[in-house]
Amino acid sequence: MNFEVIRDYLPLYIKAFMLTIKIGWIGIALSLGIGVFSAFILHFKIPIASQIVKVYVELFRNTPLLVQLFFVYFGLPKIGISISAEAYGAIGLGLLGGSYMTESFRSGLDAVKVSQTESALALGMSKGQLFTSVILPQAVTLSVPAVVANLIFLLKETSVFSAISLMDLMFTAKDLIGLYYNTTECLVMLVVFYIFMLLPVSILGSVIEKKTRFKMFGD
Amino acid sequence: MGFEVLLKGNNMLRLLGGLGVAMYISLISVxxxxxxxxxxxxxxxLKNPVINAFSRVYLEIVRIMPQMVLLFIVYFGATKVLGINLSAEISSIIVFSFWGTAEMSDLVRGALSGIDKIQYESSMALGMNxxxxxxxxIIPQIIRRLIPLSINLITRMIKTTSLVMMIGxxxxxxxxxxxxxxxxxxSPNAAFGVFATIFLLYFLACYPISCLSKxxxxxxxN
Incomplete structure (x- = not known):
């Protein structure tokens, strides 16, 4: 281990780290939006829209992010759609994550027992009240573990961005290894930065999971 | 659109052969x-404290480390640090097995601890040893729980093996x-057709498996 090398590389890694986090969180915000929206469409069985959502979810859940990114980054410009690599990265991650989030939110919504709906209606609640004060709070709680798992999965998947020449952590490490052959230092720094990025999310996630878990009726 | 490239010569066959390589690596790893x-x-x-501590650290490493980083560590790092020369195939199988074992062990643990105590007690009450x-x-119930989950692991493995192109x-x-x-x-527009085809190939490979699992x-x- 050569610590001078590490000191020299540090600024490059920090820059890459910031970019990774930026695109990662934009992608995740996008995926949460898509997920909530599509889950509602599926839950309320809106005709046509729910068929489209189903095809989208199956298509993106059954293909790897790398292939999706190659398709949008190299394929789409050929038919005249061209934006920056960063935007493609965020959109790619958003679309992939959206399909996973849809499933998590939908299973949360579907897991709320029918008796809850029936009881709320029997108490004279309106459809709006039923949804906002009975179903939604329970559905959110039920989908927390899956959503946290998805967050970690999506942040991990950002490592694939290096394939479409985004200067993320993976790209920087690969580049520096290729230039100066300081393999050990580069890989150790890579691991440290990923731990730095993901360990807080993992710990915070399990805390939130514990905090939001409450006993369901009948447990 | 670039789809005509695939009809030239044996391009389509080569593409399928490439998918075969990914499948081969993922099935061995699974x-x-x-x-x-x-x-x-x-x-x-077993609730042995040593095993528990070890497995917690192991699962956490796998949970937060991207598979690509693990691939780089094994493929480039092992060569440098240990001085051994691993082929790209061997290192990818090592990494995906390392990842898959963690996933699988968590599923097995979940399935085992999900069996009610009453099952053990009832069978003992019936005079079984x-x-x-x-x-x-116990085992028939665990197998029923595990088979869909392991099939699901296969599709995730197939998707993850697309990363092996990054190590050549x-x-x-x-x-x-x-x-x-x-x-x-x-055909300058080949990128669209070829990558759209690969996208579909992966979908066709994974979709039936995930349907089966569901x-x-x-x-x-129950």
Missing amino acids: AISIFLGIILGALMT TRQTYFHV IVEVLKVGQQIIEANRKS YLEKKWE
Whole structure:
């Protein structure tokens, strides 16, 4: 281990780290939006829209992010759609994550027992009240573990961005290894930065999971 | 649109061959992961503090480290630090088995600890000995829970093996790139057609498997 090398590389890694986090969180915000929206469409069985959502979810859940990114980054410009690599990265991650989030939110919504709906209606609640004060709070709680798992999965998947020449952590490490052959230092720094990025999310996630878990009726 | 490139020569066959390479690596890794995962998962339910500490650290590493980083560590790092020369295929199988074993062991642990205590007590009350309890009561239930989940692991493994192109294995994406490069002059739009085809190929490979997993899960629900 050569610590001078590490000191020299540090600024490059920090820059890459910031970019990774930026695109990662934009992608995740996008995926949460898509997920909530599509889950509602599926839950309320809106005709046509729910068929489209189903095809989208199956298509993106059954293909790897790398292939999706190659398709949008190299394929789409050929038919005249061209934006920056960063935007493609965020959109790619958003679309992939959206399909996973849809499933998590939908299973949360579907897991709320029918008796809850029936009881709320029997108490004279309106459809709006039923949804906002009975179903939604329970559905959110039920989908927390899956959503946290998805967050970690999506942040991990950002490592694939290096394939479409985004200067993320993976790209920087690969580049520096290729230039100066300081393999050990580069890989150790890579691991440290990923731990730095993901360990807080993992710990915070399990805390939130514990905090939001409450006993369901009948447990 | 660039689809015509695939009809030239044996391009389509080469692409399928590339998918075959990815499948081959993922099936070997899944087999190893299931085998080791069952052992580790069973060990985890013993509540031995050493095994528990080890498995917690192991699972956390796998949970937060991207598979690509693990691939780089094994493929480039092992060569440098240990001085051994691993082929790209071997290192990818090592990494995916390392990842898959963690996933599988967690599933096994979940399935084992999900079996109610009442099952053990009832079979004992019926006069079964420990062996009979496991063979006739516990294991059949665990297998029913595990099969859909392990099938699901196969699709995730197939999706993850697309990363191996990053350490130089010639699989479907790499073959696609080669085809695009070779036909740059004659069909400049090949990238769209080729990558759309690869996208569909992966979908066709994974979709039936995930349908099967969903079907079995529904069928065997208690």
